[in-house]
Amino acid sequence: MASFKIEGGHKLQGTITPQGAKNEVLQILCAVLLTPEKVIINNVPDIIDVNKLIFILGELGVKVNKLSSNSYSFQADEINLGYLESSDFKRDGSSLRGSIMIVGPLLARFGKGYIPKPGGDKIGRRRLDTHFEGFINLGAKFRYNKEDNFYGVEAEELFGTDMLLDEASVTGTANILMSAVLATGTTTIYNAACEPYIQQLCKMLNSMGANITGVGSNLLTINGVKELKGCEHTVLPDMIEIGSWIGVAVMTRSELTIKNVSWENLGQIPDVFRKLGIQFEKRGDDIYIPEQDSYEIQNYIDGSVLTVADAPWPGFTPDLLSIVLVIATQAKGTVLIHQKMFESRLFFVDKLIDMGAKVILCDPHRATVIGHNFQSQLKATKMTSPDIRAGISLLIAALSAKGTSIINNIEQIDRGYENIEARLKSIGAKIERID
Template sequence: MASFKIEGGHKLNGTITPQGAKNEALQVICAVLLTPEKVIINNIPDIIDVNKLIFILGELGVKIEKLAPNSYSFQADEINLKYLESAEFKRDGSSLRGSIMIVGPLLARFGKGYIPRPGGDKIGRRRLDTHFEGFINLGAKFRYNKEEYFYGVETETGLVGTDMLLDEASVTGTANIIMAAVLAKGTTTIYNAACEPYIQQLSKMLNSMGAKISGVGSNLLTIEGVESLGGCEHRILPDMIEIGSWVGMAAMTRSALTIKDVSWKDLGQIPNVFRKLGIKLEKKGDDIFIPEQDSYEIQNYIDGSVLTVADAPWPGFTPDLLSIVLVVATQAKGTVLIHQKMFESRLFFVDKLIDMGAKVILCDPHRATVIGHNFESQLKATKMTSPDIRAGISLLIAALSAKGTSIINNIEQIDRGYENIEARLKSIGAKIERIED
């Protein structure tokens, strides 16, 4: 297990280009299974979770060629379905939550899809019902092996389009059902569909392959099934979560940073929420410029009550940035309530911030009140362990602003979602070192 050694209290300065979006990459890479033709995907982030998925596709028989550092071609013309029932797949698939999204395309094209219970962040209960209920609605038969925690869906006569109302606007669930429905007979409507930019990108990519998806960007999707899909070339959006992470770093270290090519139109509420925390964000073309600020003040509501920052399905604020907002608030002027609605374990990392001197009251598993220091009291360096991807980067941000030298263990969690993070931080002046145990 590797660790980061971080000497805090140094200002950052310079320009950062965000990596490709992790969550989009996991979806669109699975979509290559829908066609025997070649698919080229650009701006793929070089991170553990995405590389694991590419490895699984390779074991499944997909021909993969690395064209450039972040560009790959995929051709799924000779798929080895026996791999899906192997011990190796049960091991490989269970280590990556994103592997669930191979099931929809495999079911659509080959009539069957299997998956071991997937892993991922330990941030609370993350059920798979939405995925499998969608497949059952399309005519698939579901089975589950309790001894081996192994899920399967099969159809002998092919999937048939239908109308469905999702029980929750699950992003990965919506993606999986879309990929299953594009090759189904007839028309499928999905109401209460997730409409995040990742889903919009997946839909645009599938349409460029010959799918017929309308309502893209809304929560009501209509999919007319087609006989087959062809190849395409697709570019992944910049990662909005990483963009928010860089904004948080700039604020906490009182630094000036430029974040390049952020695709402003796809950031939703993210700039607004940081501005409510008092952080200045300037739009310069398609870049974000964060000027150096000695302090930032949280805006109360117009009636004077304390600001609440809560997550919600798109176009609401993404839950993946709440950990970062919480850390940033520890040095703001004022008080904010952080309400994490979706995952009941994601706020449990706040004990580490309290150890560093932050004023955080954990009200319950979903809510924390943060009373900002306004930089009158610097966080103190400490030794800590990263519990998940977003908490990991949040603790890294805290360490960059803290007085002294911090150690963060279990940094594989950070590597799962952030490409080459220490080299990119060093390029803008951070004092960070990777220590291999």
């Protein structure tokens, strides 16, 4: 098991280009199963979760060809459905949360889709009901093997229907969307997630010959078609990584430029960082962050303490709350962080408290942060990364801390961030990977 050794307290400087969006590409990769024709995907991040899904596709019989460092072609013209019932698939599929999204395309094109209980971050309950209720509404029969934690859906034909999702699940919306594009008739999905990643999936499917309207809203209408064609698709830059690099710049009091961020797809992210008092500029499609010695959290107009909370898009993404919490430890002022969606995601704050941060964990969902205003530097420590976003947050804290920190279980960080230590070194960070 590898670890990071970080010598903190150094100022950084330079330019960073964000990787492709992890949460988009996991959907896009599953969509290649909908057609026997070749699909080319560009800006694919080289991270553990994505590489695991590409491996699963290869085991399913998809022809995978790496065209360049971040571009691939996929052709699903000879699918091995027997793999779905193998012990290998039960092992491979259970290691990755995103594997759930192969079920919709397989059901749509081949009439059956199976999946073991998916793995992923240990951040609280992440139920699958929305996915399978959607498949059942389209006419599929559901079965579940409790002993093996193995789910399955089967249908000779899917039929369009009207459905109201019980929650605006991003992966649930993607899965149901991919199963509906080849269904007979018209499907409407109300309370659909409308994140840029879902919009990207819709644009890709439409370029393949699907008929989806309402893209960008929470009401999607899908007129089923008989078949889909190949296409070429480019993945958006990762908004979570962009927010992470803002956190790196702010906490190390560094000057940094983040290139090609796709400003129109950042939603509330810039506004939330501005409410924390952070100064940055829009330069074309780049973000320029100047060196800043202090940043003051804004209160509400009635003087009450600011709350930063997550919500379905266009609300603030839950994946950046850990970053906001770390940034707030050196702000001037106080903020309440309210993590509504996952009950275990704030438990990493005990590591920050060990480093000298003033954080009060009110309950599993809320933490109050009283900022140091850089009057008291965080202290280095040894810690373990519990999940992807907490891991990068602890890494940011270590970069700002006085002394040398060790972060164990960095595979969690590698699941979501491409070649992170080399990219940090390129802007002056003192970090090394050790066994």
